[in-house]
Amino acid sequence: MSDLMNSESSVEADALQKLNDLKAGKITIGDIMGPLYVNTVEMNPVINIPPGQKSQPFVAANVDYGPAECEYNISAEAYVGPKDRQNPVPKERYDLVVIGAGVAGLLSVICAKALGKKAALIERHYMGGDCLNVGCFPSKAIIRCARAVHEVRTAAEFGVIIPEGEVKVDFPAIMRRMRMLRASIAPHDGVERYGRDFCEDVFQGNARFIGPDSVAVDGMDAPIFFDYAMVATGASAAVPPIPGLRSVPHLTNNDFFNLEELPPRMCLIGAGPIGIELAQTMARFGSQVTIFEICPQLLPREDPDAAALLKEELESEMDIQYSVKINNIEYVGGDPTAGAPTKAPWGCYKVFVTLADGTDKVYECEAILNATGRVPNVCGVGLDTVGVEFDNRCGVHVDDHFQTCVPNIYSCGDCASPFKFTHAADWQARTAIRNMFLGLKEKQQNILTPWCTYTEPEIAHVGLYEKEMDDRGIAYVTYKRDLKDVDRCKCEGVKAGFVKISAAEGTDVILGATIVGPSAGDMISEITICMQNGIGLSKLAGTIHPYPTSAEAIRQCAAQFWQRGGMATPVNKRVTEMLLEERAAAGPGSN
Numbered sequence: 001m002s003d004l005m006n007s008e009s010s011v012e013a014d015a016l017q018k019l020n021d022l023k024a025g026k027i028t029i030g031d032i033m034g035p036l037y038v039n040t041v042e043m044n045p046v047i048n049i050p051p052g053q054k055s056q057p058f059v060a061a062n063v064d065y066g067p068a069e070c071e072y073n074i075s076a077e078a079y080v081g082p083k084d085r086q087n088p089v090p091k092e093r094y095d096l097v098v099i100g101a102g103v104a105g106l107l108s109v110i111c112a113k114a115l116g117k118k119a120a121l122i123e124r125h126y127m128g129g130d131c132l133n134v135g136c137f138p139s140k141a142i143i144r145c146a147r148a149v150h151e152v153r154t155a156a157e158f159g160v161i162i163p164e165g166e167v168k169v170d171f172p173a174i175m176r177r178m179r180m181l182r183a184s185i186a187p188h189d190g191v192e193r194y195g196r197d198f199c200e201d202v203f204q205g206n207a208r209f210i211g212p213d214s215v216a217v218d219g220m221d222a223p224i225f226f227d228y229a230m231v232a233t234g235a236s237a238a239v240p241p242i243p244g245l246r247s248v249p250h251l252t253n254n255d256f257f258n259l260e261e262l263p264p265r266m267c268l269i270g271a272g273p274i275g276i277e278l279a280q281t282m283a284r285f286g287s288q289v290t291i292f293e294i295c296p297q298l299l300p301r302e303d304p305d306a307a308a309l310l311k312e313e314l315e316s317e318m319d320i321q322y323s324v325k326i327n328n329i330e331y332v333g334g335d336p337t338a339g340a341p342t343k344a345p346w347g348c349y350k351v352f353v354t355l356a357d358g359t360d361k362v363y364e365c366e367a368i369l370n371a372t373g374r375v376p377n378v379c380g381v382g383l384d385t386v387g388v389e390f391d392n393r394c395g396v397h398v399d400d401h402f403q404t405c406v407p408n409i410y411s412c413g414d415c416a417s418p419f420k421f422t423h424a425a426d427w428q429a430r431t432a433i434r435n436m437f438l439g440l441k442e443k444q445q446n447i448l449t450p451w452c453t454y455t456e457p458e459i460a461h462v463g464l465y466e467k468e469m470d471d472r473g474i475a476y477v478t479y480k481r482d483l484k485d486v487d488r489c490k491c492e493g494v495k496a497g498f499v500k501i502s503a504a505e506g507t508d509v510i511l512g513a514t515i516v517g518p519s520a521g522d523m524i525s526e527i528t529i530c531m532q533n534g535i536g537l538s539k540l541a542g543t544i545h546p547y548p549t550s551a552e553a554i555r556q557c558a559a560q561f562w563q564r565g566g567m568a569t570p571v572n573k574r575v576t577e578m579l580l581e582e583r584a585a586a587g588p589g590s591n
């Protein structure tokens with residue numbers, strides 16, 4: 001008994017010591033709860049979004065899974081958006097109310113639960129948000145199939161001969177596979193699991209603030225009261241004022257994954273990451289794809305060498321029109337009052353454009369995918385009722401710690417951040433909940449956020465771009481390794497791609513990196529770990545990598561720091577000479 005009491009008091013004393021160390025800044029919360037970031041230097045590129053208005057922008061409406069009779073859709077919907085479920089009666093008060101059950105909302109309640117807090121989660125459509133239902137997951141599932149098609153079509157290089165005309169793509173089977181996989185993970189994000197394991201209650205319906213500590217949900221009489229709230233309402237597909245676009249039924253990511261048959265011709269508006277991933281995929285399935293991009297280049301924010309390389313690849317697979325102006329879109333032969341068709345009989349769209357060289361042209365196609373960007377879901381949430389600042393382009397205004405101007409209301413994810421990625425929403429929610437309940441001031445800008453565009457080749461990036469370093473007046477050296485010179489990449493038939501790492505001039509401190517090539521998104525994590533943990537090029541170059549792997553390109557790139565960078569100084573060279581001279585003087589075999 002006394003042993004137990006001794007050990008309890010020693011835990012108490014040690015905990016008090018750690019608490020004091022934490023408050024004195026000697027340790028961080030990462031030393032107590034696990035680090036979300038270590039490096040406190042701000043290394044993310046700045047994404048400037050001009051402020052918008054408070055009015056509701058034109059966005060695509062949510063669309064249910066289609067086809068409705070698909071067994072996988074029925075099963076997935078039963079988990080993430082059951083239609084016949086009654087909402088529970090709200091408890092008297094919750095520690096936390098979360099609006100939106102995308103990644104940001106789900107992680108918020110998981111982290112709150114880990115701190116012993118009682119949360120309510122409210123979702124108006126499907127739990128899992130964009131990522132599970134109409135974003136990352138389904139897109140990557142069909143991108144995998146497109147890669148398979150491409151590999152088969154280009155198999156002759158590897159000595160596999162497929163008689164001409166025999167490669168057939170079963171598009172309905174591809175979409176069924178995607179729906180099957182989506183349904184297989186839907187239970188993880190489901191209403192039942194979250195209601196049981198992570199929250200006090202899950203409510204289905206549109207939520208809005210009605211008072212400083214209360215939220216109303218459509219269809220429910222009783223308000224839901226909270227101590228703290230997290231706004232995690234995500235973003236929607238923008239529908240810009242392109243003449244004709246708003247009056248013709250067209251696809252966005254909300255209904256693209258409901259396609260049942262391959263449209264013979266498809267026009268995409270917007271050459272951002274979402275647009276080009278899906279454009280390449282559809283082109284590989286056999287659709288004749290045209291992209292209309294208003295800017296003179298694709299991925300304007302990306303590393304220019306990376307964007308140029310991808311441009312070359314994509315232009316070999318489809319028609320991309322840059323600096324194009326869409327003058328009008330007409331829809332003939334289809335029902336303009338119905339949703340965009342997902343199978344034959346297709347209507348015919350006519351897209352009237354002025355090309356970069358000034359010529360007018362009309363494109364015809366059976367499907368249009370609008371991928372012109374995403375706007376935060378901030379209107380109609382009652383933010384103005386409670387005095388939370390927001391606008392319809394930047395989203396909810398939060399400080400560096402995810403706190404709004406109303407101290408008990410926080411926000412994170414796509415509705416509040418320019419970094420619109422699933423992993424960013426995840427990390428932001430974890431950080432925000434720690435700040436909310438532990439009184440911490442962990443910073444959004446310190447969350448080093450890598451990203452990847454999942455085209456072939458993939459483009460992955462972390463840290464600062466060269467242009468940004470130029471603009472900020474940061475002196476740096478860039479090291480580059482072409483994948484075509486890396487043994488494993490040669491075997492794999494990789495024709496182009498690179499690893500590019502920039503380090504602060506005169507040091508081996510990594511400031512940014514871009515990788516273009518197969519699995520670039522996986523490879524970038526190695527550099528992210530280095531940056532986050534202060535591991536420089538020298539240590540990276542001195543770390544053994546298995547031969548032959550593509551990741552050797554990273555080590556070889558870093559090793560350039562030894563050969564032509566900071567290690568190859570006159571002093572270091574002279575030290576080596578001195579050692580050789582000493583050894584020579586001592587004679588062979590001496591110790």
Ligand SMILES: Cc1cc2nc3c(=O)[nH]c(=O)nc-3n(C[C@H](O)[C@H](O)[C@H](O)COP(=O)(O)OP(=O)(O)OC[C@H]3O[C@@H](n4cnc5c(N)ncnc54)[C@H](O)[C@@H]3O)c2cc1C
Pocket residue numbers: 099100101102103104105122123124125126127128129130131134135136137139205206207208232233234235253274377380381412413414415419420421422423424425454
């Ligand atoms: C086609 C596509 C592909 C993508 N691919 C990738 C990828 O490969 N990798 C990556 O990292 N990111 C990708 N993204 C981005 C990623 O999906 C988002 O960054 C991520 O889903 C953001 O999560 P979130 O929780 O902030 O928002 P969301 O996922 O949008 O969730 C917000 C939720 O809030 C709900 N909601 C909104 N308002 C209310 C209200 N008033 N009441 C109740 N509920 C409400 C919505 O219905 C929604 O479910 C992709 C996006 C798209 C569209």
